[in-house]
Amino acid sequence: MFAGAVFACAAGGWSSVRCWSQARHLQDTPSSKIRSAAQGYVELAGLLQSAEQTQFGPLTGQPCLWWRYEIERYRTSGRSRRWQTLESGRSEAWLRLADSTGECLIDPRGAQVYPATRQVWEGTLRHPLRDASYGLLDGLFGARYRYTEERLHEGEYLYAIGEFQTQSPASQSVDGEQARGAVVREWKADFTGLLRRFDANGNGRLDDEEWRLVQLAARLEAEQRHRQAARQPDWHRLAKPGEAQPFVLSSRGKEGAIRHLRRKALLSALVCLGGAWAMAWLLDRFL
Template sequence: MQQWLSWQWTRNGWMAFGLYLLLGFAGLKLGLPVFRQLLLPAMLLCGLIGWWLNYRRYRLIADTPTARAATAALGHVELYGVATNHERAVNYSPYSGRRCVWYRCWRYHNDRRSALSGRTLDPLTLDNGSLLSVPECSDQSFVLQDGKQAVIIHPEGAEVQPPHRESWQEGNETLVEEWIDEGDPLYVLGQLSSHGGVRPDQQAFRQDVGAKLSEWKQDQPALLRRFDLDGSGQISEQEWQLVRAAAEREVRQLHQQLASTPPTLHVRKPDDGKPYLINTLTPQGVAVSYRWRAWLHALAALLSFLLWLHLGAAGG
């Protein structure tokens, strides 16, 4: 569902303008009273919502300075680099099999009218009252390379705007793919975190030991087989000391492995609900695109309001 909503926003962010035209055409068909009382308020509302969503993203991008990955502070961050695959985990799109770092694909049936007119259906087109296709989005992580520093990008929940798109026919179906290629410029706005390379403190050690003991307690037969040395069917106080020592030993070994692991940087969807954006424009280009989209929605809202006032005065 999250990927579907993300796809709805990124691919159909401009569909509101088609909705304005559709509402205007419906107003001409239904008459001026219905147009003024129902459709113009709906257009005004769509314009205000579209303005707010796009302007919020524009301000977030404009107010977040682009950081270098090697020196970026953990938390909300804006990065810009080059898209690459993991060295041993290359991503391939499922329809064409092309090598890429990220893909989004879907398929839909062609109806007879579109075939006769030479048009193809949009993925949101309804056929016999049912949705034709839900896009399949890649959830495999990839890498943003910023100089010598690599950052692992986890695309789940991101609003991705890929630069490449291709469609082709297979029988009575149209297949569509959008993708980000290796070597494409990559812009990411999300939450940066670091994994590995840090030795946990004593509080974390105690918490992990407690979690390990709780895990062992849930499997009493295994706990007795391992630590019930006198065969009494229960863990004595002395045997419990052995249990605790074994848990501490396992947790200590795990923490040592974590401390010896080189740290890696990761970007994910922010926990605070802020937008998570992946694009291939420059930071300035991304900001400009959202700013233009915001003010076009605002213009549509203003024109709807002025037209509503004009029709009201003419009717009066």
């Protein structure tokens, strides 16, 4: 019991300090526009744009851009009654944020996500979208489940803070030999087509002179592809910082994320104080 009180005090204190620190990070970081944002830790805000592949909430089937879910079962054992988590998960699909100056791709892995859409409901099936026959035994024995699903949707306002990087195709170097080799391997995959283009004497194979023409054409093709790629616009990415800075995505806005972190810090402080009180009570009683 004393060890539990020590753990609660230490864990609550650590969590409280961490959450307060993260809230201060958010509060003190100014907002930037995508086109003019500096490389490094930045804050962005804009609208979520449609993704290449539509996501669907695993518990509701609703279309979205990102989701997180949890399935719990109500357990009773003597006087103990509690919800036990059976399943949980979250989407790792990349997001696309747009403001008045450009677009930025967001890798949500490792982010603290605070969606505005959150649904909580109860039922008698472990998976609410499955046919009722799958949950027949659960229904007979009065099983009780609670479902939680959170989602981000297209067109929603999103506040984001994390590590910002810009990739410029024009500045990327290319290994000429490697690029030429890649083109040759691509052409050799269709060897019939390769012969049709370069087998000048029609003997069904490529002699030394014809092979030199293949190598020359492949080098010219690789250089042309590189020039075309260099004309592509820069693209921006936001991801989890390498340091201990917070990575936050919030469709509740900046203030909503700060309020959430402050509430968590307060609750953690109460846990710390409760653990300290329990330690003092146990020491007073047994020493």
